[in-house]
Amino acid sequence: MNTRDLEAFLAVVETGSIVGASARLHLTQPGISRRVQTLEGLLGVTLLDRQSKPLKPTAAGREAYEYGRRMLGLIDDLKTRLAPDGIISGDFRLGITPYLSEVAMAAPLDRLRETFPDLILRVTTGWPDPLIEQLRRGEIDAAAFCLPVGSEPPDEFNADPFDMQPLVVVGARAVKLPFVATLQELAFYPWIVSQDGCGLRSLLQHRFEQERLALKIGIEALGSDLRLSLAARGVGITMATPTAVEQSAVREKLQIIRVENFVPRVKAWLVYRSPAGRLAKPLGCLGDALKAEVEMFDPKPDSRCS
Numbered sequence: 001m002n003t004r005d006l007e008a009f010l011a012v013v014e015t016g017s018i019v020g021a022s023a024r025l026h027l028t029q030p031g032i033s034r035r036v037q038t039l040e041g042l043l044g045v046t047l048l049d050r051q052s053k054p055l056k057p058t059a060a061g062r063e064a065y066e067y068g069r070r071m072l073g074l075i076d077d078l079k080t081r082l083a084p085d086g087i088i089s090g091d092f093r094l095g096i097t098p099y100l101s102e103v104a105m106a107a108p109l110d111r112l113r114e115t116f117p118d119l120i121l122r123v124t125t126g127w128p129d130p131l132i133e134q135l136r137r138g139e140i141d142a143a144a145f146c147l148p149v150g151s152e153p154p155d156e157f158n159a160d161p162f163d164m165q166p167l168v169v170v171g172a173r174a175v176k177l178p179f180v181a182t183l184q185e186l187a188f189y190p191w192i193v194s195q196d197g198c199g200l201r202s203l204l205q206h207r208f209e210q211e212r213l214a215l216k217i218g219i220e221a222l223g224s225d226l227r228l229s230l231a232a233r234g235v236g237i238t239m240a241t242p243t244a245v246e247q248s249a250v251r252e253k254l255q256i257i258r259v260e261n262f263v264p265r266v267k268a269w270l271v272y273r274s275p276a277g278r279l280a281k282p283l284g285c286l287g288d289a290l291k292a293e294v295e296m297f298d299p300k301p302d303s304r305c306s
Contacts, residue, residue: 001042003075006068008035009047013065014139016054039064062137069138076278088278089118094286095131095143096123098194098223099244100268105144108289116282127197132157135271141279142272144290148203149265158276160287163268163294167200169257170228170245171237180258183211190218190236192227200239203264228254241266243294268294 011021012032022029040047047061057065076090092112096105105123113121124140131143135157153159169186171177178185187208193201208215218236221227224244231238232250237257245251270287272279 002035002038003072005035005039005042006072008032009039009061010065010068010072012036012048012055013057013061016056018055066138073277087118088116088282089120090278091120091122091141092116092279092282093122093124093140093142095126095134095140095145097127097131097145097199098125099146099200099241100144101125105290107293108286111289112282112286115285119282127195128199129197132271135273138273142270142283142286144268144270145199146266146268147199149267151199153269153271156273157271158274159269159271161267161269162287162290165241165243165266165268165294167203167239167241167264167266168245169237169239169259169262170231170254171257172232172234173253173255175234177237177255177257179255180260182260183208183213183262186237186257186259187213187216190216192219192221192230192236192238193217194222194227195220199266203266204239207262207264225249239264 008021008025008027008031011024012018015021015024018029018032021027021032025032027035036048043060043064045060045064046058047064049056049058049061101123109121109123112119126134128143128145128147131140131145132154134140135143147153149164169181171189177189191204193204195201205215219230221230224240225248227238228240228244228248229250230236232248232253245254245256248254268290270283270290272283276283
């Protein structure tokens with residue numbers, strides 16, 4: 001089997017098109033098509049549903065993709081282990097949730113790039129459940145996301161926690177809101193939440209259901225900055241971490257509402273498949289950098305990756 005044919009197929013699956021794979025691998029579109037067809041001939045199956053747009057793998061193609069990604073990963077591991085200079089190269093595909101991309105990823109990713117300059121970072125965003133599925137399918141190498149305390153990533157993955165924060169309910173100072181409230185009282189206000197799939201929204205929805213209350217959704221908005229900005233303008237109330245509130249440009253227009261018998265917390269995780277192979281050191285570096293970045297209340301001296 002020619003690994004270049006396999007690389008072409010994987011690139012088509014990951015980009016969703018022959019055009020995208022051509023741009024990624026710096027090959028002509030006919031060249032990409034020939035390589036995929038050669039692989040299909042060797043395996044004796046159709047790997048792509050060519051009627052779909054974007055292009056999607058068939059059932060056999062999904063299985064071939066998972067095995068192919070592992071095979072190329074093992075080849076990269078072998079090259080790295082035998083390389084005289086020990087340079088770590090190749091792709092590092094990382095999925096992150098929107099909240100972490102806003103508050104915790106810039107400096108850690110910069111440090112990762114400085115420490116491993118030959119590593120190609122490919123970063124995507126998504127909610128925890130889709131990211132976990134992408135890990136299962138081998139579409140990403142690692143994921144960083146938040147889950148409500150009490151929920152943990154599946155046991156099939158390595159999961160390293162790197163932060164835990166409480167959540168606070170926030171509203172506009174200009175709006176008459178109770179300083180201490182019950183969930184029953186807050187059920188009368190519109191809530192500003194993320195789209196379905198967000199762990200914070202799921203936590204809030206679950207607690208309202210426990211109290212047999214309806215969660216009144218006023219606006220769905222992606223990103224804590226936008227939600228806090230809307231809350232500051234009196235559009236509704238929202239939930240955020242103290243970090244997000246403190247760093248918000250509109251924090252002077254916000255007030256935190258204490259809620260009786262409701263002290264939600266979220267824990268942030270770095271999750272990846274085992275064995276980590278050539279990505280073991282980059283993953284360790286990223287985990288250390290994330291922990292350093294989110295330490296707010298008891299900051300420690302900066303440490304370099306090794």
